[in-house]
Amino acid sequence: MSSRPAGAVRHAEHVMGTVFSVTVRDPGPCTGAALEQVVARLHAIDAVFSPYRADSDISRLDRGEAAVEDCHPDVARVLARCRETAGRTGGWFTERPAGRLDPSGWVKGWAVEEACRRPGRRTCPSAWRPRPGHPAGPPRRPPAAWRPPAPRRCR
Secondary structure, X not given: OOXXXXXXXXXXXXXXXXXXXXXXXXXXXOHHHHHHHHXXXXXXXXXXXXXXXXXXXHHHHXXXXXXXXXXXXXXXXXXXXXXXXXXXXXXXXXXXXXXXXXXXHHHHHHHHHHHOOOOOOOOOOOOOOOOOOXXXXXXXXXXXXXXXXXXXXXX
C-alpha cells in the first residue's frame, strides 16, 4: 500500500550533490509554478554555496578572491549560523571540514527551508503554506536537548 495520496505530485531534483524530493499532496492549478520556484531556489543556493563550483561565492571566498562583504548576503548569514552551530556542538560541526570552506552540512538543510518559503506566492497566494512543524522543511535549530555523541574510546 502506498503512503502517497491519490493525485499527489512528486518531483525529484538532482542538485548540490544529492536528490531533493518534493511531494505535493493536494496539487492545484499553481503546483507547477510553485515547483518551478522551489527548484530555481535550490539551484540558486547551489550556485552561491557549492564548494565544487569554481565560480561560487564560497569557492571564491575560500581561495581568498573575495571577502564576505563581496558575496551574496546569505553567505554572511549562513557562515554566522555555522559558527553558532559549531559553538553549540562543541566543535563537532564545522564549516571547514578538512580545512576547506564547505558549509554544506548546514546549507543543505537550510536550502530546504529556504526553498519552501511560500513558493507560488506571486502566481497563487494560497498554493503553499508551510507551517511550523510542517514536513516541508527541517527545524531551524537543533532541539535544545540535542548533544553531540560521546567520543568513542579505542581499546
